Amino acid sequence: xxxxxxxxxxxxxxxxxxxxxxxxxxxxxxxxxxxxxxxxxxxxxxxxxxxxxxxxxxxxxxxxxxxxxxxxxxxxxxxxxxxxxxxxxxxxxxxxxxxxxxxxxxxxxxxxxxxxxxxxxxxxxxxxxxxxxxxxxxxxxxxxxxxxxxxxxxxxxxxxxxxxxxxxxxxxxxxxxxxxxxxxxxxxxxxxxxxxxxxxxxxxxxxxxxxxxxxxxxxxxxxxxxxxxxxxxxxxxxxxxxxxxxxxxxxxxxxxxxxxxxxxxxxxxxxxxxxxxxxxxxxxxxxxxxxxxxxxxxxxxxxxxxxxxxxxxxxxxxxxxxxxxxxxxxxxxxxxxxxxxxxxxxxxxxxxxxxxxxxxxxxxxxxxxxxxxxxxxx
Numbered sequence: 419x420x421x422x423x424x425x426x427x428x429x430x431x432x433x434x435x436x437x438x439x440x441x442x443x444x445x446x447x448x449x450x451x452x453x454x455x456x457x458x459x460x461x462x463x464x465x466x467x468x469x470x471x472x473x474x475x476x477x478x479x480x481x482x483x484x485x486x487x488x489x490x491x492x493x494x495x496x497x498x499x500x501x502x503x504x505x506x507x508x509x510x511x512x513x514x515x516x517x518x519x520x521x522x523x524x525x526x527x528x529x530x531x532x533x534x535x536x537x538x539x540x541x542x543x544x545x546x547x548x549x550x551x552x553x554x555x556x557x558x559x560x561x562x563x564x565x566x567x568x569x570x571x572x573x574x575x576x577x578x579x580x581x582x583x584x585x586x587x588x589x590x591x592x593x594x595x596x597x598x599x600x601x602x603x604x605x606x607x608x609x610x611x612x613x614x615x616x617x618x619x620x621x622x623x624x625x626x627x628x629x630x631x632x633x634x635x636x637x638x639x640x641x642x643x644x645x646x647x648x649x650x651x652x653x654x655x656x657x658x659x660x661x662x663x664x665x666x667x668x669x670x671x672x673x674x675x676x677x678x679x680x681x682x683x684x685x686x687x688x689x690x691x692x693x694x695x696x697x698x699x700x701x702x703x704x705x706x707x708x709x710x711x712x713x714x715x716x717x718x719x720x721x722x723x724x725x726x727x728x729x730x731x732x733x734x735x736x737x738x739x740x741x742x743x744x745x746x747x748x749x750x751x752x753x754x755x756x757x758x759x760x761x762x763x764x765x766x767x768x769x770x771x772x773x774x775x776x777x778x779x780x781x782x783x784x785x786x787x788x789x790x791x792x793x794x795x796x
Contacts, residue, residue: 420436420437420438420439420464420467420468421436421437422434422435422436422437422457422460422461422464423435423437424457431455431552432455433453433454433455434453434454434455434456434457434459434460435451435452435453435454435460436451436452436453436454436460436461436463436464437449437450437451438450438451438464438467438468438471440471440477442477447477447481448471448477448480448481450467450480453551454551454554455551455552455554456554456555458556459554459555479527482524486524486525486526487524487525487526487587487589488521488522488523488524488525489515489516489520489521489522489523489525489528489579490516490521490522491587492525492579492583492586492587492589492591493512493515493516493521493579493583494516495583495586495587496512496578496579496582496583496586496587497509497512499586502689505682507571507575508575508578511571511572511575511576512575512579513549514546514572515572515575515576517546517547517549518536518539518544518546520532520536520539525587525589525591525592526589528592528595529592529595530592530595530596530598530599530602531599532595532599533573533576533595533596533599533600533603534599534602534603536573536576537569537572537573537599537603537608537609538608540564540568540569540572541563541564541566541569541608542561542563543561543562543563543564544561545558545559545560545561545562565610566607566608566609566610567609567610567611567612567613569603569608569609570609570610570611570612573600573603573609576596577596577600579591580592580593580596581593614778615739615741615742615745616745616781617737617738617739617742617745618742618745618746618749618781618783619735619738619742619743619746621788621789623733623735623738624648624652624794625793625794626733626735627648627726627729627730627733627735628645628648628649628794630729630732630733631643631644631645631648631725631729632645632794642717642721642722642725644722644725644726644729645794646703646706646707646715647661647715647717647722648726648743649699649703649794649795650700650703650704650715651740651743651744651747652699652743652746652747652750652789653697653699653700653702653703653747654676654694654696654697654700654703654747654767655744655747655748655751655767655768656676656678656694656744656768656769657682657741657744658719658722658723658740658741659682659719660678660681660682661714661715661719661722662713662715662716662717662718662719662722663679663713663719664676664677664678664713664714664715665712665713665714666709666712666713666714667712669704669714671701674695674696674701675693675694675695675696676693676694676696677691677692677693677694678691678692678693678694678769679691681769692769694766694767694768694769695766695767696767697751697756697767699795702795722740723740726739726740727739727740744779745779745781748764748768748776748779748780749779749780749781749782749783750787750788750789751764751767751768752764752780752782753782753783753784753785753786753787753788754786754787761776764776
């Protein structure tokens with residue numbers, strides 16, 4: 419049986435260290451240890467480990483696995499070898515895969531079924547332990563089924579480790595097995611690509627949002643001026659994170675240019691600094707912002723997203739995301755014939771490269787400017 423040791427932390431709370439030891443011929447050959455915020459969690463972990471180790475050959479298998487690279491190990495190696503790090507989603511996906519039971523599996527013991535089982539578990543909603551053990555509770559482990567598109571995101575992230583992590587960890591990666599499993603997962607519908615969005619806000623929806631945000635801001639000017647942020651999204655056509663990071667020093671008022679640092683790119687975001695042109699409305703929005711911070715729009719992108727989502731819920735505006743404003747802005751550039759309607763010139767405003775994904779943002783709905791004479795431009 420495993421043992422549990424209760425320890426008092428500096429803040430007065432308790433922690434419980436669970437230990438499972440296995441002997442062979444009177445010698446301890448395996449020691450597994452984990453710390454939990456509650457005794458109940460520690461007992462559950464011991465029961466799970468004891469149950470797993472009862473099967474024939476399980477102890478020998480775990481002992482060998484501890485001496486070899488696990489998926490958690492190779493993910494650590496892969497992340498440590500990256501000089502520029504990764505984006506928010508990829509970083510979170512990799513950390514989550516490490517906390518799953520999958521992270522403890524030795525790479526040498528991985529076959530196509532291992533990858534298939536991982537995707538199956540993700541789809542069914544199995545939860546990994548929380549990153550902060552103080553947040554662990556029975557409710558955390560309740561199944562929360564995921565969409566095939568979400569599972570695909572995890573598997574696509576893992577694929578980069580399988581594809582490129584071998585030389586880093588000095589280990590042979592089961593790339594063929596991964597690709598075999600991926601084909602089966604696609605066939606069974608366990609993974610799927612995200613559907614392309616073509617949602618653009620209606621003028622009435624935009625008017626309601628602007629009125630709501632303006633009233634909230636004038637009631638308390640310490641709040642985020644979301645009416646300015648929304649206006650900037652329509653006029654500048656940049657992502658919310660990019661907008662929130664632009665410093666005044668990257669604004670060239672004489673040439674009407676903005677430099678977007680580390681502009682999102684499917685292959686190389688870090689160091690991808692792009693100089694973009696600014697529309698007439700965009701210049702006016704920027705000019706309306708006070709120089710009280712080193713950034714033009716000094717608000718966290720998560721806050722912007724949350725405020726926008728909350729407003730849509732209150733106003734009963736269905737299925738509208740802040741990123742849809744970028745779709746609306748770029749589509750409008752084509753509708754008004756910005757720069758003569760030339761794709762090459764419009765890319766100067768959006769920051770897309772010639773071989774980029776500009777087309778996915780174009781959803782033409784009319785000729786002319788739906789925002790012409792818009793009440794909210796001033």
